Amino acid sequence: MIDRTEVLAGKVLIADDQPANVLLLERLLRGAGYRCVESTMDPRGVSELHRKNRYDLILLDLHMPGLDGFRVLQALKLVDPDGYLSVLVMTAHPGHEEHALLAGAKGFVSKPFKALEVLAQVYDMMELSLMERRAQKQSV
16 A cells, blocks of 8 residues: 555645646645646656656646647657556546547646645555556566
8 A cells, every 4th residue: 555655755746837827736735745846838758757857647738739748748758668657637628638638648637727636636546657667566
C-alpha cells in the first residue's frame, strides 16, 4: 500500500495554456499538501519535461494552441512506451472523454473545475501510478 506521505511527495506536471487554470490547480494541489508541482503552458514541451523528470502524474488540457492534448498523449507514449503513463485530461468539451481515454489518458475532469473532484482524481491516480512503479521495480 502507498501511504499518504508518499502520494503527496509524487511529482505532478500541470499542462494548460490558460494562466488562470494553471494558478488555480497549483494552489489547489499545494494547498492539499502536494510538494512537487510543476507547470507549463507550452504543450510542445510536455514530452521533454516528462523525459527529464518522469512525472508520476500529468494533468493535461486537451485544447491548447499549437499542439492539442491528443497529440501530446501520442508524444508521451513515445517517451516511455513500456511504462505506465498516468495522465488526467481536463476538458470543457463534453464527449471528448472517451476519445481521450482511448488515446491513453487514465482519467478526466471537466472544466470548470470542482475542487473536490480534482483532488480526489489526483490522489487516486497518483496512488495508482506509484503502485504501478513499485510493481515494475519489483518485477525486474
